Amino acid sequence: MTDRFETTIHDIARKLNISASTVSRALNNNPIISEATRQKIRQTAEEMGYRPNTLAASFRTKRTNTIGVIVPLINRHFFSSVISGIEEVAYKSGFTVTISQSNDQFEKEAKIAHTLFTNRVDGIIISIAMETRQFDHLKLFSAKNIPLVFFDRVVDEIDAHKIVADDFGGAYFVTKHLIEQGAKQIAHIGGPLNLKIYENRQAGYVKALEDAGIKLNHSMIINNTLRREEGTEAIQTLLKDNNTIDAVFCANDTTALSSIIYLKSIGKKIPEDILVMGFSNEPFSEVVTPSISTVQQPGFLMGQKAASLLIEQITNKSENHEFLTIVMPTDLIIRESSVRK
Amino acid sequence: MTDRFETTIHDIARKLNISASTVSRALNNNPIISEATRQKIRQTAEEMGYRPNTLAASFRTKRTNTIGVIVPLINRHFFSSVISGIEEVAYKSGFTVTISQSNDQFEKEAKIAHTLFTNRVDGIIISIAMETRQFDHLKLFSAKNIPLVFFDRVVDEIDAHKIVADDFGGAYFVTKHLIEQGAKQIAHIGGPLNLKIYENRQAGYVKALEDAGIKLNHSMIINNTLRREEGTEAIQTLLKDNNTIDAVFCANDTTALSSIIYLKSIGKKIPEDILVMGFSNEPFSEVVTPSISTVQQPGFLMGQKAASLLIEQITNKSENHEFLTIVMPTDLIIRESSVRK
DNA sequence: TTGTATGCGTTATCAC
DNA sequence: GTGATAACGCATACAA
Numbered sequence: 001m002t003d004r005f006e007t008t009i010h011d012i013a014r015k016l017n018i019s020a021s022t023v024s025r026a027l028n029n030n031p032i033i034s035e036a037t038r039q040k041i042r043q044t045a046e047e048m049g050y051r052p053n054t055l056a057a058s059f060r061t062k063r064t065n066t067i068g069v070i071v072p073l074i075n076r077h078f079f080s081s082v083i084s085g086i087e088e089v090a091y092k093s094g095f096t097v098t099i100s101q102s103n104d105q106f107e108k109e110a111k112i113a114h115t116l117f118t119n120r121v122d123g124i125i126i127s128i129a130m131e132t133r134q135f136d137h138l139k140l141f142s143a144k145n146i147p148l149v150f151f152d153r154v155v156d157e158i159d160a161h162k163i164v165a166d167d168f169g170g171a172y173f174v175t176k177h178l179i180e181q182g183a184k185q186i187a188h189i190g191g192p193l194n195l196k197i198y199e200n201r202q203a204g205y206v207k208a209l210e211d212a213g214i215k216l217n218h219s220m221i222i223n224n225t226l227r228r229e230e231g232t233e234a235i236q237t238l239l240k241d242n243n244t245i246d247a248v249f250c251a252n253d254t255t256a257l258s259s260i261i262y263l264k265s266i267g268k269k270i271p272e273d274i275l276v277m278g279f280s281n282e283p284f285s286e287v288v289t290p291s292i293s294t295v296q297q298p299g300f301l302m303g304q305k306a307a308s309l310l311i312e313q314i315t316n317k318s319e320n321h322e323f324l325t326i327v328m329p330t331d332l333i334i335r336e337s338s339v340r341k
Numbered sequence: 342m343t344d345r346f347e348t349t350i351h352d353i354a355r356k357l358n359i360s361a362s363t364v365s366r367a368l369n370n371n372p373i374i375s376e377a378t379r380q381k382i383r384q385t386a387e388e389m390g391y392r393p394n395t396l397a398a399s400f401r402t403k404r405t406n407t408i409g410v411i412v413p414l415i416n417r418h419f420f421s422s423v424i425s426g427i428e429e430v431a432y433k434s435g436f437t438v439t440i441s442q443s444n445d446q447f448e449k450e451a452k453i454a455h456t457l458f459t460n461r462v463d464g465i466i467i468s469i470a471m472e473t474r475q476f477d478h479l480k481l482f483s484a485k486n487i488p489l490v491f492f493d494r495v496v497d498e499i500d501a502h503k504i505v506a507d508d509f510g511g512a513y514f515v516t517k518h519l520i521e522q523g524a525k526q527i528a529h530i531g532g533p534l535n536l537k538i539y540e541n542r543q544a545g546y547v548k549a550l551e552d553a554g555i556k557l558n559h560s561m562i563i564n565n566t567l568r569r570e571e572g573t574e575a576i577q578t579l580l581k582d583n584n585t586i587d588a589v590f591c592a593n594d595t596t597a598l599s600s601i602i603y604l605k606s607i608g609k610k611i612p613e614d615i616l617v618m619g620f621s622n623e624p625f626s627e628v629v630t631p632s633i634s635t636v637q638q639p640g641f642l643m644g645q646k647a648a649s650l651l652i653e654q655i656t657n658k659s660e661n662h663e664f665l666t667i668v669m670p671t672d673l674i675i676r677e678s679s680v681r682k
Numbered sequence: 683t684t685g686t687a688t689g690c691g692t693t694a695t696c697a698c
Numbered sequence: 699g700t701g702a703t704a705a706c707g708c709a710t711a712c713a714a
Binding site for chain 2: 690691692693694
C-alpha cells in the first residue's frame, strides 16, 4: 500500500536545495563531489528511502550490469559448480546473473539467446546444447560486439574466449589407467562428435591405445547422447559384438552407471570381470556400489575464469582481439570400479 | 563492428512517413491499428533489423517482465525440478526468469533479495535459506506491493501464496510403513525446526507413532541441518544412546545415505538389522546399494503452480487478498532400504 | 566543486 | 485509425 511513491534524485535535490546532477554524482561516488555534500546526500537518500531506479540508469547508460548464462541443464553437478563460480565473481563485480537452461535443445537455446539479446545483457557465458550445430543465434552477439565466453562445450567457428577442461588428457589417463590394470579390450561409449569435448575425450582414448600398442577396434566404440537408457543399450550392443571386452570407458558418469547396472544384472562382476570408468564425477559416482572411477573437472574454477574474462571484456571495451582458449587440468579419481582386485 | 546503430521506432516511422506512436502500437499488436498498416510496419521493422529496446519499454511501463527466483541450492534435484516448472510457465507467458542461490545463507539471501528489488523484478518466488529467521528483506516486497510466492520452505508470518508438499503426510506414511515392516524403535534425524517443512515432517512421524500406540522417545530424535557429515554424527549418537534402534527416518536423502554408509561401515546390515528411509528422492537414492526408500515431492508441478499464481498476481493487480496455501500430494517410494526380507 | 540542459526509446494522454 | 507531445529517472557534456 506504500506503493506508487518512489523518491528520485530530484526529490533529494529539492529537499537539499541542490541540483539533481550533484545528487546523481554523489550517489555514484564520483570523486569530484566534496566529501561533505556526499555525506549529506547519502544520508538524506537513506532517510527518504531512496532506491535507485536501475531501469532508468540502464536505459541511460545502455548497460544492464547483467550477465546471461546458458547451460544445458542446471541439474548437473558440473554445470551447477560452474554457475556457482560465475556467480561468485559476478557478484563481487556488481553484476547480476541470469541463468537459463536449454535442456540440450537447439530451439530452446536459440529462444533464450534471443531473449537475452533483446534484454540487452552485457555479455553471455554459454555451454551449448547437444543438438546445436548451427550458430546464428550466437553470432548475433558478436555482430553487436556483445562479449561472449564459451565453456566446456565450445564452438570452433566463433571467435571468443573459451574455457575448457582437459578432456583429451583426462581421457588419455583414464585409458592409460585401464591398460595398467591389465585391460586389453577397452570399449568406449562416447558422446556426439559434433561436440569438441566428446571428440577430445575419444581422441584421448584413441591416443592412449595407440601409445600402448593396442590396435583400435572401431566396433568397440559407440556414440550416442549419453543418456541413461542409451548407456544400457550401448553396453548391450558392445557385449553382443565383442564378448571379450574387459573394460569400458564411458564419456560421462551417467552411462558408466547404467552400464554397471546392466552388467551387474547379467551377472558380470565389476571390477573383477569388467572395469568401468566414467567422466565428470557426478555426486552419485562416489556412493554407488561399486564406486565409479572418473575424471574430475574444475567446474567452480572454470566458472570463475569464464566470468572474469567476460567482465574484463565488458569493462575494458579494449580492442584487444586476442581470444584465449584456456585448458584447465583435470584429475583422475580412482575408485572401486576400475581397480582389479 | 556493426555496433552503435540501433534502429528505433522513430527510424521506422520516418521511413514510412507515419508517426512513431503508430509504429509502437502496431508492434504491440494494438487492435486499434488497421491490419494494412500493421503488416507494413512489421515488415519494414523486420527489414531494418529492428529490435525493441526492452530497457526503454520497461523504464516507461515500470514492468520488467522478469521473475526472480531464490533457492537454497540449484544443485538439488528437487529445486532444479521446481525451477524447470517455473521456467516453463514463465516462458509461455513471456516472462524472463532470474535464478539465484542463497547457499542456505541468510546474508546471501538478503543480498540477492535487495538486488532483485532494486532491479525491479515484477515478482519473486522463493524457498528460504536454512539460516533465515528474520524477514525484513522479504517484507520489502510486500511493502511495495510486489507479488511474492513461497514454495517448500515458506514463512508463516508473511501473507502470500504458498506452495508446499505434503510433508506431514509423507512423513506419516514413511513412519507407518516402517511400523508395518515391524519396526518398534524408530529414530528420526530431522531438520532445523524453524523451517515449517521439517516441523511438519517431524510432526508426521510423531503422529504415526502415536496412532500406532508407540511411545515417543525424545532421545531418538536429533535435529541438525541435514548435511552429510551431520547425518553420520547423528546416527552415531543415536546408536550410542539407544542401541535397540531398528529403523531410522531421515528428513532428507543425504542423511539417509550417510547413515547407511556409516551403518554398513560398522557391520550393520540394511534392511536386515536397521531399516532406513529418506525424503525428497534425490537421484542417487535409486542407484545406491541398498536403494533408498523415500518420499517423492512433485517439484515440477510445484514450480508450475508457483509461477502461475505469481503471474496471475502480477497481471491482475486484483485487490483479491485471499492468499492460498496449496499442499501438493507426495508419493511414498518403497525401495530396498526399508523392506524387511 | 556544482549547476543547467539535454536526451536515451518507449508508451500514454490527448487531440484530431 | 492516426498523430503530436509529454514524461518516465537518470547520467553526462558543457557551462559556471
